[in-house]
Amino acid sequence: MGIFEYAPAPESRAVVDIKPSYDLFIGGEFVPATGGVFKSVNPATEEVLAEIGLASDADVDRAVAAARTAYERVWSRMPGAERGKYLFRIARIIQERARELAVLESIDNGKPIRETRDVDVPLVAAHFFHYAGWADKLEYAGYGPNPRPLGVAAQVIPWNFPLLMLAWKIAPALACGNTVVLKPAETTPLTALLFAEICRQAELPAGVVNIVTGAGETGARLVAHPGVDKVAFTGSTAVGRSIARAVAGTDKKLTLELGGKAANIVFDDAPIDQAVEGIVDSIFFNQGQVCCAGSRLLVQESIQDELLDALRRRMGTLRLGDPLDKNTDVGAINSAEQLARITELTAAGEAEGAERWSPACELPAQGFWFAPTIFTNVSATHRIAREEIFGPVLSVLTFRTPDEAIAKANNTPYGLSAGVWTEKGSRILSMAKRLRAGVVWANTFNKFDPASPFGGYKESGYGREGGLQGLEAYLDV
Template identity: 80%
Template structure:
């Protein structure tokens, strides 16, 4: 008789989400049709079911939204900080009240497990609005001068991996500082931003303070290039980030970029192995590996390689892949067919270049976009899977003998977003942290976030910081 513990299905009902068949743009406090008449479809990655149609925003639509934000800026920026804080507190409370609905919506549109949307994303979304509400009347004490002023209209472009959380990271500090916003969500995950527009109306936010323009990359390009935008914030790929930097160059627009990553998760021989294994799994398989700061390169000290990999494979064999709405699911669907093709191509390159591929036995659903959790050993620093961002549930394993070698290998990347260190020695943690060229470094944990802590990278991972007191600076004229 098998000793494995069997889990019965525990599906979350999707009835809590009331989806309209079609959505317009949110401009000047109202939903409105686009000027171009174009519509796009957003699908569930788990089933390929069409969830809704939404509007393909044009340059004219972007201009309407920017004009609305400009008109709203005069009154919004003139409000006392304590008054702006009331709106942010109200938004945070409504997000908490509607958290189950929003978590199910995010899982439907994104493909991530409901457990992660419910227990990680939504609490952090509300926490960011609560946190920045607290700053709204204290900007003079943030360290940016006695009377810092807002910039004006912020153009914000967010990715598909954490749609609502990335919205919160950008909208909350912008509003707290007195700016108004035009936001473009990712083309594969527009729904939570459109629901957020309804939350803004529910909170009584003045018209034009937040505007949502949906569409593909051309809509985002129009927003970034619009002369009425005072600040651009982008989270996404390094390739697009470079294009945005070229567009903004020579203008007086402020810019922050949070781009790709190829983080090293470094395990020393004195680390607690079981704890490290949990951190490795969380570092690369959380959100299907769709995480810019994912620990996609495991650097393990040579003397414990076999012990650690045996434990890691045992743990990976327990991961449950399947229906994202099932509360038992650990790994959900890949967000899109395009992203699945990218992951598949890079994994094939890993095998072709001589690395050894391993995945636990798991049955993938017949419809939707799926990729089994995958481990590569025998990886060298020259392999594509060790150099390029896979943005999927694929882990590359390299070894090292000394701390100096670990640092050299960890820093041997064009990226510099995050890193993890696993050791019992505090002195080694601090020494490593000083040597690693990464914006966020975790010690004996991974993927821990707090709205009071800044986040951002170096090199091709971008510049600027989001979160914490540091996240205010990008939205203030200091």
């Protein structure tokens, strides 16, 4: 019996208006950058989408000054209930413009429209709704009777979830009474700039949210700025270390959400088909470009063959291609640089003796693409088992006992997330208690909720985002 073929079902690009060039958003206005321009590229086609303003040091100074003025004169003085109204308004506008945001995110990032439409954008709106509700209840959050905002927050976000990471950062900061200068990733600035339009549509007071675009140098300037009171960063561990050094010795409050090498642990009593779906979701969602991706599969030895057979069958049904096609499961890698890193690490996996397998998969001629891949015969000393690949690549290891699973799962410098698959609730609780991971999913993976905190241990960073715990980072407690 042949594989059921799906006819193309492309989402229309006509719902978004991509401008030829974009300015910075400072003090409620779009203003030209003085540092030059750079280009934003569609990773699925390598088409240049737009020229983006490159913020200079003077532009960063202006943005921080605008945020400080808005903080002192307007936002910190505004009653929490009034701040909440603006957040509710932003959340509703995001819902109204959800299709536009989803299409733009897929074009700029390369992820499938099904993910941006069904996961990213609904979660973005949910985070603003959640923190809108907290804005007038901060004294009941458990951080003292009169918690105060910190001031100006510098926020630097990554390219893998551009709009969602913006929401994780901006929503709690504003709810607590802070103002924001945000720097989106160099390769994915377009939805952040559309969010700037949403801020204007919501009539958010000028200067409460400012967006400066640029590369790493722009982010470094923003983080080190003496006018900043709080730094929040999501991205690589290497950059996180440099930010921690830059902030050390200052009064700035810092939260870091960094890399991961999560273990997805499957016991012999787990429901195989359900576990396979969870494994696919853990490592092929967003092309594996997820800090909490389940990139290490730890399977109990007695079911290894059965599980891997089922996993290979399931991988054979994944559809790779046009991110705007509603049938696509696996989109494009975000950049040529990231594709080169994935290629280098998978080559190292083969060179070290691991066995590589991918389903039959035709890669488009243009764009940045990598086929879903699994490695078996992996040793804990292999680079593919130790280093964050940040791509659709799964390393498979085995274990015999729960103690061995814990030892292998915790044998990593990271500690962001983990998954446990078993029918025994007592085993889930026992494993979760011993796993050194900020988030442990039970019989599922990659599930997020704005009321639930997220963050890591060790080289995965510190601090929590989401839930009432996410308020602490933006309050003087």
